[in-house]
Amino acid sequence: GAKLQYLWRDGIPAYRKRRSPRPAAALQRVVFHSLGSFARYWHRYDLQNAEVIDEVLDAKRSCLMLGYHSRCTVDLAFVLALLQAKIIVTPLFFAMPLVDVFVSQLGLLPAKPLRRSHATAKENEAEAHAMFMRHLAQTDDPVVLLPGGIFECLKPYDQRYRLQWKKAPGFARAMAAHMPHWRHTAGVSVVPFFTTQSEDIYWTTAAWYDGLAHVFRYFYAHIVERDNVLAVPCALIAGVASLGCTLCPRPVRLTTVCGPPVHWQATDTAESFAQRVEQALQQLIDEHQPRAAAAAAHRGASQSP
Secondary structure (H helix, E strand, O other): OHHHHHHHHOOOOOOOOOOOOOOOOHHHHHHHHHHHHHHHHHOOOEEEOOHHHHHHHHOOOEEEEEEOOOOOOHHHHHHHHHHOOEEEEOHHHHHOOOHHHHHHHOOEEEOOOOOOOOOOHHHHHHHHHHHHHHHHHOOOOOEEEOOOHHHHHOOOHHHOOOOOOOOOOHHHHHHHHHHHHOOOOOOEEEEEEEEOOOOOOOOOOHHHHHHHHHHHHHHHHHHHHHOOHHHHHHHHHHHHHOOOOOOOOOOOOOEEEEOOOEEOOOOOOHHHHHHHHHHHHHHHHHHHOHHHHHHHHHHHHHHOO
8 A cells, every 4th residue: 555655656757848738648748647657667768868858859959769678668658657758669550550659659650651561671671760760859848769779679688788780770870861952950869778687677587588589589570571470479478478587577777868869961972971870889788788788798708710
């Protein structure tokens, strides 16, 4: 009883200024308050250096927050609740009846339009890039994206807390195509962020972590490549099971840290800009998750000839 009263009694701290002239919908108030209160109570959640986001928005710049894709991604829900940001997610959520209404109410945005069978791959990519830039231009809130995507989410156990980005992720290709003639805001600031211990929320082992990832990847391929909707329940079960050996999260302390903004420069290419952002984010991870950084360095030294 006392714990439940605590969850509902204490308000969510104002980590940043609210600029939206419209009040939050009833569903948002219930979900955000519940998530924020649980995060503070169970994980002693904190958000550091959030003033960076206000500085970006005060300068009338679009704010793109880029982070690390942990397996459980529950820290992303806390960022959504406490910052009331917009989060770009896989379009599969918007292809499921009723689920699409729910995620839209919570401020989730599709990463790209649903695939058109008659369009070429180049046309689909151009449309996805245009949609991504519209997301940045049409909101006064931070837009959150995890560039590593499903590949980074399903990385091996010994690669936890290491970024797994492509050489030129989609956000970088979109900015390379649109930033030279960007007129919607004063510019785009990329803010790297990372949540400490985000891979340690659930107790797991290397065999469990890697084995269930293979199962999830198998069913996910059936969904994406073969449009097999019957594989969705199996993929969801495998995905939830891969979080850990128990479904109850451990009360580890979670802290989301925002790093200094990275800005697009006139001389940047998609590859060079992505590399600068990736280095800034990995440095943030290594600084605030030192044990993981030391373990990665030890693995690199043991693998070198």
